[in-house]
Amino acid sequence: MRVLVIGGGGREHAIVHTCTRQGHKVLCTPGNPGIAQLARILDSAQDAQSLAELAVREAVDVVIVGPEAYLAAGVVDACAARGVPAFGPTRAASRLEGDKGWSKAFMLRHGISTAQHATFTDLEGALAHLGSQAMPTVIKDAALRAGKGVTIAHTQADAEAALKDIFSAPDACAVIEDFMTGQEVSVLALTDGSAFALTPSSQDHKTIYAGDTGPMTGGMGVICPFPLSDTELEAIKTRVIAPTLAGMRAEGMPFQGVLYAGLMLTPDGPKVVEFNARFGDPEAEAVLPLLQSDLAQHCLDAARGALDPETVKFSDEASAVIILAAPGYPGDPVRGVPLGLPDGGDGEIIFHAGTREVGGELQSSGGRVLAVTAVASNLNTALARAYALADRVDFSGAQLRRDIGSRIGARAGDA
Template structure:
């Protein structure tokens, strides 16, 4: 089969790595890809949000399956455009992708479906939002309604923080049009877990769970980021909890989306809080997480391409996924200054030595080759240094051994990924 994978981050490198091991794969293109992806697939200079160019390329090359990595092309209607062109696409329609594109839409859907979540209210007026948080008190959560690259959520410990978040999102528009409307939500307490399910519109097949680390600094300090590391499986996410999540959160949402005439096909990513009263939904995403995808792909033993095809063709009720019992961890190496301003173009060395660490696998997130052939950083999150091991502690030791083999003075990482489980 000929496959076009859309995206150029760490998630897409992990997906390309897993797809390249499929016995069904003939040719893999990735648009736009990155320096690491270029080692295992052919990169195409088309932006992930250039829907017409992506569809034209897929038609010209007779692509059998388009796999969409990031959320933006999904909300822009790439899956719809593929369907109109007669192309098979793994990913939801634009209407179904509103589960990530609009947090208010998600709360409408999940409220109708009876999904347990946080108490919430939506606002288009900053003054009304401020009045609401003063009535409710802190801690409280303020969210930009639209896509904000994983940075549009503020967990405010004080009223002053909440009011500052409202001003920055709605008045200063730090996230652009995504902040035209906000949600203010109850602050749930517990352990946060990412859970993934493959969906074909009617059937949901559980995948696996991971635990992400959003804050930039050790001990979960500093501002939120797109993710500084993750591990799988999280010990707190038991088989009983998985069964409850499927029964009370995933399947009711899938049924409600079908009832609305917008069936969800793709991977449904549930951000959960494991509270004392059971798992509750924080938010949905409509694609694999980044960096969670990296650890999921390390643990997946089934043929990824076959699984994606089953989701596209409505055949998940006849499919099963196999997972390694080993643990996996990814440590994100980012450019100094991230998630604020950071410099691009610094040279990275030592990846050959990192790859020699038993169990290690380095996924590229923001890299390119310069004119001299040097590997250089082009983004905020640059490398996903990953490893698997018989235990989480062994996976962690291997991941950090690989990190320590990399020579990149302009980069940094957290040194405590996995602390919840290991401590």
């Protein structure tokens, strides 16, 4: 098939890598230097109508939309209007991620377990509510913030500062919710709106520093799979994924694409931290290398409303992703740092997340720059190989966490 992948980060590099190793002809816009080694990069305006017209001109069989901003802009809707199958939710359905206040209300309407919370459209009301809120508490910007609009506030002052930051923007909305305890896990479902297939569960490490400290980032490393009991897995299927899809159908906005459930494994069972409307990043870089069946075909089937979950097959191996982030991230990342990438062995790949080429030199061009991935027969080996490969990257001042996967021991102890 001819596949158009929209986006230019590590997630899209993983999607392109998966489709090309499965034999498809892949086009990508805007792409990145790593993607350019595998796919034809197309120069295009990035608005929804231009991208849909590009898909028509290139006679692609399916469009795979990566980042959430494109979904919120209506790329899938624009493609559908031109008869081009596109994998991802419509603009209306992507509200499940794009508006956290609406998403929380949706969960309440459909009996989907989540944290106790309150939503505010004014700073004064939000600050007043803090007086009744136990610490720590969680402050969320309801709008899209590339995974960084969340603050775990341990003091009243931290909570107030987070709210004032959110409401410094016009038309802001904030969610204040109770802090949940337990391990966090990501479960992704490929879906056509009714039928769905789960990917192996994974665990991202969201803060910049080891020990889960420091500011939130878009994700600093992933392990896959994360161990779930049969009881937990069944609860996720029947109490989270299925009722969410049913609720979206009932509200007139069927959700097809990737339904990403960020979950907390609480003492009361799995509860939703948040929904995303696309492959996670960096979860995609961990999950997709384990996919044995045909991603492009699954995406086409889902876009046509005909996904067969029995055809979706994953390896029983393990994977690990180590993010190399630029100095200054998650604040103001340093761009233009020269990068020297080593060759990887079998089952090892370095996905480009924020890179550019200038005069033939590879440089950093964003916050999270590289996603160093390894696949092995077990998690400990995958982690060791990913760290060994990351340590061979020439990247002055790179930030990385040395404790990716360390929570797995606590999980084993709990069991």
